[in-house]
Amino acid sequence: MQEQSIFGEEHVIQDERQLNTLNLGPTHPSTHGVFQNVLQMDGEIIVSSEPTIGYIHRAFEKLAERRPYYQVTPITDRLNYCSSPINNIGWHMTVEKLLQVETTKRVDYMRVIIMELARIADHLVCNMVLGVDSGALTGFTYMFQERERIYDMYEELCGARLTTNIGRIGGFERDFTTGFRKKLEEFLAGFPKRFDEFDRLLTRNRIFMDRIKGVGPISAERAVSYSFAGPNLRAAGVDYDVRVMNPYSSYQDFDFMVPIGTAGDTFDRFAVRQSEIRESLKIINQAYSNLPEGNFFADCPEFYLPKKQDVYNSMEALIWHFKIVMGEVDMPPGEIYHAVEGANGELGYYLISDGGRQPYRLHFRRPCFIYYQAYAEMIKGQMLSDAIMTMSSMNVIAGELDA
């Protein structure tokens, strides 16, 4: 018999069996973030689900309309907080596009190194937590040490570990210090071996593969229709990477592969992320060994904070410093959409400027928000533990989901 349920869908109740309602509530273990799913279950199999999000809605877009351009950077940090340098640098590139500022090659290569480190950090977290969700806690303990090493490197450059607020409009605040170089070289030398250990622990592990092979699949057509992006889309078989299609920050100079999956299931997503970590290492090696000489900032004194020695000695630098910090610089009006390849996919910034000191409208195209819609379809007909694994493998970060 067909029944109209409160979810607006029809549930076919067969053989007098009743469906269970289970609340996979906003607080659930495996610290992924806060989103709620009310599942209708037939025993252990999921029949339908209704997600509710917004439990961490912090009104970024409204907040950005109230802040001058530099003060928007800390907000972008908190979008995908596992890889915050990518968000910061993406925002700075958007503003540079608006101001038509050209950055030097050195800035581009430095940005690439930082962004790829952030991508490694984010993929590590996703895969570690995928292991933890299936009970494999060892990988977490070992690989978090690598994340700590990456945090040390961020701290050398910008002072913060997690929400980095790194860089400036036009470049960086300081060049790579000797401490940073030493840490980066140690990281590049030691990480591949340790990462191989982690890989051996999980990738061909019988139990792990049984847990994740064939779980939460999505086909390439459905993924494109749902506007998936990033590793989730590439696992489904679609070759779309913003770094390759619309290269920014000199990505076209580097030689790297984009790993593609076939089945779009959890195992493919896991394997794509593992391969992407290796590719990122390749890119960092290339960028670091070919780091060009030059300035670590672009030549745009109206938007790039001058050096402190100049501020104390030269009148012009003092005036620029004052204007930039108070946000009284003349911004040109315009409309820009710029996308970077975040750890989760195409992170887009749509900026409308009306010439004032604050953005008139800033919209973040957040990949997590867009692909989480497909979650209900991906877990239909799967069991509850598979639903948990699917959610972990999609790398849903609550900050990016709700903004």
Place this chain on the structure above:
Amino acid sequence: MVEAPDGIEGQGFFATSLDTVIGMARANSLWPLPFATSCCGIEFMATMGSNYDLARFGAERMSFSPRQADLLMVMGTIAKKMGPILRQVYEQMAEPKWVIAVGACASSGGIFDTYSVLQGIDKIIPVDVYVPGCPPRPEQIIDGVMRIQDLARSESLRRRSSEEYKQLLASYNIE
């Protein structure tokens, strides 16, 4: 290793006051409930990791069920939509319970002075320790847990049924 409290020692016995022993036991075996919503949650994961091990302080077993937890660690921004859920989790915990607000967003709303963010969790539940920072370093989170340990160690056994505590709960409309 925890130091023994003051007391009278002898062959096969140790005499001290009940408060001290129970305080020592509670302080060194706090079971936290990590209520991690956003970025501070990732710093908590770092605190749990091997570099800044929180398990040294007795917090080895993270309980995600409020019924079995002592310490509610609220990490991250609490939006108004999330408020009732936080309240429900707090009410489900059994006495004695402590609350630590980790991060600027949990303490006071942080940088998000907006219409959708609760400006501090002390608007809905009583808080014992506030750890500022955005996000606080793992050492700061550990310091916050150590302050909770001090509170647990020195708390009187009658505090939870005292008049003052009942008035505190009544001011938050908690039964």
Place this chain on the structure above:
Amino acid sequence: MALSNEFLLEKLQNQFGEAILGSQQVRDYLNVEVDASKMADIAKFLRSDAELNFMYLTDLCGVHMPEQTGKELGVVYHFHNLEENYRFRLKAWLPIQDPSIETVSNIWDGANWMERETFDFFGIIFKNHPNLKRILNVDHMEMFPLRKEFPLEDTTREDKDDRFFGR
């Protein structure tokens, strides 16, 4: 034939005539402004036409420009043809008294939540949307927060001292 701005404009104008209100090259994107009432047909055409074939809806968001009377609220679509690597922007303006436009979530599934978010923030009604309710804010909220007249802070607070906030 490779997609380019002229080719796209020509095809759209041939098919829809006056529904295409204007176009402008803004930096590296072509902005096409269309009549909101024809959005359903335009969207279907963009998706199903063999030469255009815009299979990827990059973004859907709203804008509020209170100075443009009669066209205060706008919906901005960013489309991307993955095979040809061509992107463009489409805008549809709506009056604030009756902001309703046809949904595109039956053509691109990704538009479902994007339209809910636009409804939540601006109050734009998407006709025939399967589940148009608030997504990010609390369900009982009455105002549409991202409209310009709505304040950022919570107005019901009593504990903020105006002396320290310059008011």
